[in-house]
Amino acid sequence: MPEANARELTFAQAIREALSEEMRRDPHVCILGEDVAEAGTPFKVLSGLVEEFGAYRVLDTPISEAGFTGIAVGAAMTGLRPIVDIMFGDFITLTMDQMVNQAAKVHYMSGGKWKVPMVMRTTLGATRRSAAQHSQSLHAWFSHVPGLKVVLPSTPYDAKGLLKTAIRDENPVVFFEDKMMYKLKGMVPAEEYTIPFGVADVKRAGDDITIVATSSMVQVALGAAELLEKSGISAEVIDPRTTWPLDEKTLIESAKKTSRVIVVDEGYGRYGVTAEIASVIAEGAFYDLDAPVKRMGAMHVPIPFSPPLEDLTVPTEKSVAGAAQALCSRD
Amino acid sequence: MTIAADHRETNSAVQVEQWLRVYRQMVSIRLFEEQVNELYTRALMPGLAHLYIGEEAVAVGICEALRPDDYITSTHRGHGHCLAKGATPDRMFAELLGKEAGYCRGKGGSMHIADPATGNLGANAIVAGSVGIATGAALSAKRLGTDRVAVCFFGEGALGQGLLYEVMNLAQLWKLPVIYVCENNLYNEYTHYTETTAGDIPARATAFGILAETVDGQDVRNVFATAKRLVDRGRCGEGPAFLVCNTYRYHGHHVGDINREYYRPKTEEQHWKADRDPIKLLADWLKRENLVEAEALDRIHAEVASEMEAAVKFALAAPYPKPEEVQEDVYA
Numbered sequence A: 001m002p003e004a005n006a007r008e009l010t011f012a013q014a015i016r017e018a019l020s021e022e023m024r025r026d027p028h029v030c031i032l033g034e035d036v037a038e039a040g041t042p043f044k045v046l047s048g049l050v051e052e053f054g055a056y057r058v059l060d061t062p063i064s065e066a067g068f069t070g071i072a073v074g075a076a077m078t079g080l081r082p083i084v085d086i087m088f089g090d091f092i093t094l095t096m097d098q099m100v101n102q103a104a105k106v107h108y109m110s111g112g113k114w115k116v117p118m119v120m121r122t123t124l125g126a127t128r129r130s131a132a133q134h135s136q137s138l139h140a141w142f143s144h145v146p147g148l149k150v151v152l153p154s155t156p157y158d159a160k161g162l163l164k165t166a167i168r169d170e171n172p173v174v175f176f177e178d179k180m181m182y183k184l185k186g187m188v189p190a191e192e193y194t195i196p197f198g199v200a201d202v203k204r205a206g207d208d209i210t211i212v213a214t215s216s217m218v219q220v221a222l223g224a225a226e227l228l229e230k231s232g233i234s235a236e237v238i239d240p241r242t243t244w245p246l247d248e249k250t251l252i253e254s255a256k257k258t259s260r261v262i263v264v265d266e267g268y269g270r271y272g273v274t275a276e277i278a279s280v281i282a283e284g285a286f287y288d289l290d291a292p293v294k295r296m297g298a299m300h301v302p303i304p305f306s307p308p309l310e311d312l313t314v315p316t317e318k319s320v321a322g323a324a325q326a327l328c329s330r331d
Numbered sequence B: 001m002t003i004a005a006d007h008r009e010t011n012s013a014v015q016v017e018q019w020l021r022v023y024r025q026m027v028s029i030r031l032f033e034e035q036v037n038e039l040y041t042r043a044l045m046p047g048l049a050h051l052y053i054g055e056e057a058v059a060v061g062i063c064e065a066l067r068p069d070d071y072i073t074s075t076h077r078g079h080g081h082c083l084a085k086g087a088t089p090d091r092m093f094a095e096l097l098g099k100e101a102g103y104c105r106g107k108g109g110s111m112h113i114a115d116p117a118t119g120n121l122g123a124n125a126i127v128a129g130s131v132g133i134a135t136g137a138a139l140s141a142k143r144l145g146t147d148r149v150a151v152c153f154f155g156e157g158a159l160g161q162g163l164l165y166e167v168m169n170l171a172q173l174w175k176l177p178v179i180y181v182c183e184n185n186l187y188n189e190y191t192h193y194t195e196t197t198a199g200d201i202p203a204r205a206t207a208f209g210i211l212a213e214t215v216d217g218q219d220v221r222n223v224f225a226t227a228k229r230l231v232d233r234g235r236c237g238e239g240p241a242f243l244v245c246n247t248y249r250y251h252g253h254h255v256g257d258i259n260r261e262y263y264r265p266k267t268e269e270q271h272w273k274a275d276r277d278p279i280k281l282l283a284d285w286l287k288r289e290n291l292v293e294a295e296a297l298d299r300i301h302a303e304v305a306s307e308m309e310a311a312v313k314f315a316l317a318a319p320y321p322k323p324e325e326v327q328e329d330v331y332a
Helices: A011-025 A049-053 A065-077 A089-103 A139-143 A156-168 A216-230 A248-258 A273-288 A307-312 A317-328 B003-041 B056-063 B079-084 B089-096 B131-144 B156-160 B162-173 B220-235 B266-275 B278-288 B294-317 B323-327
Strands: A007-010 A029-033 A058-060 A081-085 A119-124 A149-151 A173-178 A185-188 A201-204 A209-213 A235-239 A242-244 A261-268 A294-298 B071-073 B150-155 B178-184 B211-216 B241-246
Touching (some): A007 A011, A011 A029, A011 A156, A011 A185, A049 A058, A065 A081, A065 A089, A065 B131, A089 A119, A089 A139, A089 A173, A119 A156, A139 A149, A139 A173, A139 A242, A139 A273, A156 A173, A156 A185, A201 A216, A209 A216, A209 A248, A209 A317, A216 A235, A216 A261, A216 A317, A235 A248, A248 A261, A248 A273, A261 A273, A261 A317, A273 A294, A294 A317, B003 B056, B003 B079, B003 B089, B003 B220, B003 B278, B003 B294, B056 B150, B056 B178, B056 B220, B056 B241, B056 B278, B071 B131, B079 B089, B089 B294, B131 B150, B131 B162, B131 B178, B156 B178, B162 B178, B178 B220, B211 B220, B220 B278, B278 B294
Parallel strands (some): A029 A058, A081 A119, A119 A173, A149 A173, A209 A261, A261 A294, B071 B150, B150 B178, B178 B241, B211 B241
Antiparallel strands (some): A007 A185, A149 A242, A201 A235
C-alpha cells in the first residue's frame, strides 16, 4: 500500500469513494436500488452520490429486487454498467432467477457473444439484532454458481480496491459488505489503485496455525491471533478476499507452512464456504497437516432476535482462539 | 397519369414487395419448424423442441416493424422470433443440433438462441425470465440516446410470473421504449389459460397506466400495423406498450406432446388450421386484391423449401464443438 498520501477512511467512505471515482471515470456506470438516491440507503453508504451524478445515474427503484436486478442484466448486456444495491443480503433470494439463471449464464449460453458487466452490492452479517430475515450471510449461494464472481472485502483498503475492480470486470460480480463493518476505519491511499480478484491477502503472518477468515470474520480472527500470541501461539491470518476466483495456492502454502488450519466464515458451515476451503486445503496440503482442518461458521439455526441467543450463533475472538489452542495442543 | 397517381403506384409496388417479404418470412418459419419436427422425430435433434407453427404472423408482423438494431427477447418457443429478427436457418439448425457453427457455438440450443448482430438478446427457457432483460435494454436505449426499441415476446403463461409486473411498473415510471408482446396461444403448456388467468389480460398493463391493445395474431397485416404504431410511439419517447396477440399453437407444447385430447379437442385444432391460418390468410388477401399471382407464392414456397433443405444438410454435416470448448465462455 502506498503510504505517502494515505488517509483514514471508514469502510463506508471507502465504498462511496470507489463508486464516485468509477462514476466519474465511466459515464456508463449507474446505480439502481431502493432508497439509493436522496436517502443514500439506510446505511448512508451512498450519501452525496445523487447530488453529484443526478437521478439519471443514481436511480431509486420500487421495492422490486427481482425486477431491478433483471433490468440491470439487460442494461449491462446493452452498454451500461449497472450496480444494483440489495439492501440486506437476505433479499438476494428474491433475485435468484435473474442472477443464477440469467446473469450468470448469458455469456456461456450465447457462446461468448453477450456479456453482463454488472455488480450486485449487498450485505451480510449478524449481531445487529435484526432477526432471521435481515442477518444472514448467504454468499456461499452465489459462490456455487459458475459465471458469477463473489467478493468479500474486510478492510476499507480492500473494499475500495476490490469494488473498483468489480465495476471494471466484464462479468456479473456480487460484492458482499459486512453491515457491522461500515464504521471500521483504515488507511486508504489517495492515489488510484485496484486490487485483482483471486489474490488472498496475508493479514497477519504467523508460524503455528493458519486462520483463514473472510469478511466479518477477519477482524475476529485478528483479535483471536492477539489472544493466541499471549499464550505463545503464532497465528497467520489469511483473507481470500474473493470466494470465486479463489486463491488456492496461497491457502495451501500457508497450510503447509503452519500444518494447522482453522477456516472461519460467517455463513453456515454446512455445504458452505468453510467446507469448500477446508476441502481445498485437505486436498492440497494433506500430508503436511498435523491436525484435521477445523471449520467455524454461523450456528445451523435461523438467526434469533434475542441478543443473548444471537450472540451464540456467530464465532467470536474467544471461540476462535479456543479452537486454535485445542488444535495446537494435539500431537 | 398524374404525379399523385404515379406516387400511389410506387407506394403500392413497395407495399407488395413488403407483403411478399412478410409472406416469405412466415413460410420460412413454417418450413423451418417442419424440418425441426422431422429432425426431432428422426432422433437427429437432442433435447426439447417447442414448435411455433401457427403463430408465425406474430413474430413476423412485429419484427417487420423493427429496425435491425432494435432488440428482442424470446422464449422457449423462440425459433420464429429469431428467424423473423434476421437469423439465418443454417446457423439456427446448427445450434439446434449442438454444432460449433450454431449461433451460440452449440452451447445454447433450441431454447437459447442469441445473436448480437440481429439485436437478439436471447431466447429464454425460464417463463418470463427475459422480461427484465428486455426492459433493461430499453433503459440502455433511453440512457444512451440510441432511439432503439426493445420488444419482449412472451406467452400468456408468463402472465403468472410476478417479475413481469415489477418491470412493467418500472418501464412505465421511467417511460422506457419497450413493447411487451403477449402471444396468447390459449395454452400454458397443457392447461387452458382461462384456468390460470383471472380477469382481463390487457387490464394487467393498463393498471400501470401502460397503453394496451389486442390484435388478431393470425392477421399479419393487422399485427404489423399495430406494432408499427406502438414501436414508433416508443421510439419517440412515449413509453412502453402492451400488445396481446391472439394466436394458436398447432402442435403440442413440445414435439412428443401427441395425445392432446385431454386438454383440447381436435375440432379446435382443425378450425384454426383450416380457417385461421396466418399464411393462408395473407395469401388469400394478396390474391383477392390482385397483388400477386398464385404462381409467385408457389415459387416462394419452393425456394424456401430448398433453402431449408440446404440449411439442414449444412447443420447435419457441421462438426461438434471441440471438447476443450466446454470450459470456454464461462467468464468474459
